[in-house]
Amino acid sequence: MQTPETSRLFTRWTNPASGVETFILTERPASVQRHFYYTNRGFTDDGRFCWLSCEFVPPGGRLAVPVLGVIDFERDDLRVYHDTQHTSSPFIDPATGDAYFTSGMELWKRGPQAGDRPIRINRLPDDVMVGRKLDRLATHLTLSADGKSVNFDTRSNGRSLIGDIPLDGLPPRIWTELTGFYNHAQFSPTDSDLLLLAHDVWQDDPTVPFDGQHRYHRMWTLRRGEEAKPVLSQPVTHSGHEWWDADGEHVWYVHYGVGVKKVNVASQVEQNLWPGRLSHAFTDRTSRYLVADMMADPRVSDCHVEFRDTKTSAKAELVNRPPLAAHLTQCGHLHPHPQFCCNDRYICYTTTVHDRVDLAFANVHDLAARTSISKSTKKDPLSPSVSIQGKRQCSHYSYVMNVRGHA
Numbered sequence: 531m532q533t534p535e536t537s538r539l540f541t542r543w544t545n546p547a548s549g550v551e552t553f554i555l556t557e558r559p560a561s562v563q564r565h566f567y568y569t570n571r572g573f574t575d576d577g578r579f580c581w582l583s584c585e586f587v588p589p590g591g592r593l594a595v596p597v598l599g600v601i602d603f604e605r606d607d608l609r610v611y612h613d614t615q616h617t618s619s620p621f622i623d624p625a626t627g628d629a630y631f632t633s634g635m636e637l638w639k640r641g642p643q644a645g646d647r648p649i650r651i652n653r654l655p656d657d658v659m660v661g662r663k664l665d666r667l668a669t670h671l672t673l674s675a676d677g678k679s680v681n682f683d684t685r686s687n688g689r690s691l692i693g694d695i696p697l698d699g700l701p702p703r704i705w706t707e708l709t710g711f712y713n714h715a716q717f718s719p720t721d722s723d724l725l726l727l728a729h730d731v732w733q734d735d736p737t738v739p740f741d742g743q744h745r746y747h748r749m750w751t752l753r754r755g756e757e758a759k760p761v762l763s764q765p766v767t768h769s770g771h772e773w774w775d776a777d778g779e780h781v782w783y784v785h786y787g788v789g790v791k792k793v794n795v796a797s798q799v800e801q802n803l804w805p806g807r808l809s810h811a812f813t814d815r816t817s818r819y820l821v822a823d824m825m826a827d828p829r830v831s832d833c834h835v836e837f838r839d840t841k842t843s844a845k846a847e848l849v850n851r852p853p854l855a856a857h858l859t860q861c862g863h864l865h866p867h868p869q870f871c872c873n874d875r876y877i878c879y880t881t882t883v884h885d886r887v888d889l890a891f892a893n894v895h896d897l898a899a900r901t902s903i904s905k906s907t908k909k910d911p912l913s914p915s916v917s918i919q920g921k922r923q924c925s926h927y928s929y930v931m932n933v934r935g936h937a
Contacts, residue, residue, distance in 0.1 A: 531577065531578060533577065533603060535893070537553075538557075543884075547850065548846060548847040548848075550846055550848050550849075550896070552849060552881065552891065553890065554888050555582075560584035560586055561589075561859050562585035562594070563583070564585075564880040565583070565879065565889050566581075566583060566620060566622075567669075567867060568771070568869045569670050569716055571872075574622070574624050574625070575624040578603050579603070579642045580601040580603070581627075582601070582889050584598065584610050585861050592861060592862055595615050596615070597612050597615050598611050615633060616631035616633060617633060617666040618666050618667060618668045621672060627641065632666065632668055634667070635667050639651050651699065652695045652700075662687065664684045664685065664691075666684065667684055668680070668681060668683055669715065672715070674717045675720050675721055678722070679695055679696045679722075680695050681694055681695075681715040681717050682702065685711060689707055689709055690709075690710065690712040691707055692704070692705050692708065692752060693706075705725070705755075706752060706758065710734050711734050712727050712728065713727070714727065714728035716772075716773065716774055718778045719778050725751065725752045725753075727752055728748055728750075729746075729747065729749075731746050742767055744768075745765040747760040749769070749781060751795060761795060763798040769786060770786070771783060775792065776815040779796065780792050780795065781793050784809065784822075786808075788805070789804050790808055790820060806822075808823070809822070810822065810823050813870070814870045818841055819894065821837050821877050822868065823835045823866040825853075833849055834851065835848040835849050835866050837901065842901055844900075848897075849866075851881070854886075858886065860887065861887055866881065867879060875894055876893060
């Protein structure tokens with residue numbers, strides 16, 4: 531079986547500044563090819579199938595309805611399935627390679643083989659939709675710890691419906707209806723009755739200031755049958771890009787202008803494990819290694835990605851590329867969104883080093899070897915040099931909040 535390092539579908543690219551190698555998908559049936567949102571891994575654990583988002587964006591365009599493609603590393607080919615238009619980031623079963631995706635208020639499944647066909651799994655019932663003009667069914671699908679259902683978060687008229695959709699066809703269950711714009715629901719990896727939610731307060735009130743001083747609760751946990759509770763003990767300035775730790779006891783998030791933090795859900799004690807001005811981040815299952823992207827302006831996002839060993843504090847730069855030129859083919863929400871995948875063998879991210887939108891992989895073993903020795907005492911250029919009230923961080927807040935749904 532092939533790998534990103536050996537497949538004919540990929541081209542090796544070396545960062546001239548760091549020597550780090552990336553393997554970029556250069557087989558291109560679609561004009562835009564990228565991975566899913568950071569919480570949704572596309573690579574199966576056995577390394578055979580890797581799903582991706584394929585978008586047929588016209589030259590000079592920005593938006594297209596995505597469909598699913600799949601790389602089969604055993605056959606060393608890439609197939610695009612045009613019968614998989616989707617409206618949220620899909621969930622890929624890491625054991626079977628089946629893809630679960632949404633179309634309107636319906637949940638669908640498709641296998642990775644060419645002969646497979648889409649199957650409708652479930653849908654929100656008509657009585658839930660009566661009198662409502664609902665938003666997409668889910669921000670991004672995640673699987674419950676018992677493997678029996680996926681989450682949903684949909685909105686209408688200033689209220690959010692949160693719940694789960696059984697994979698066996700039984701009726702979906704609404705856990706709660708909240709006033710306000712709640713999204714990014716994610717199942718706990720260890721508890722099938724617990725969800726993590728995000729409250730996008732600027733969707734409720736566009737005049738809310740995000741100037742480095744306004745504080746609010748973005749992250750909430752929701753236990754089935756109970757009321758939602760804030761993750762943090764006190765509200766903080768603008769934060770986002772939250773995800774569960776593999777242990778189910780901690781939540782990670784990016785506190786913009788401050789760093790990547792890890793919070794114990796029970797005690798609400800938090801640690802800043804990567805100080806700096808970072809945009810999106812993710813961790814491996816051991817919580818030792820982190821990967822993050824950073825950008826000067828997410829509206830025209832840089833492709834700048836780094837890896838960090840939290841034990842040694844050493845870093846390795848995967849890529850540092852300015853935004854795509856305006857005349858080049860792009861897509862909406864073009865961020866690297868790096869993630870660990872394939873049993874933490876690879877980091878997957880979206881790259882633009884070839885002046886187009888491509889799927890890319892970096893080998894975690896190589897990155898871990900590069901960062902196994904403690905960094906020198908030289909000042910970290912990304913560490914905050916002034917307080918959160920200072921000009922440097924405030925400028926970060928101002929550009930972040932010019933983009934709706936950035937986190």
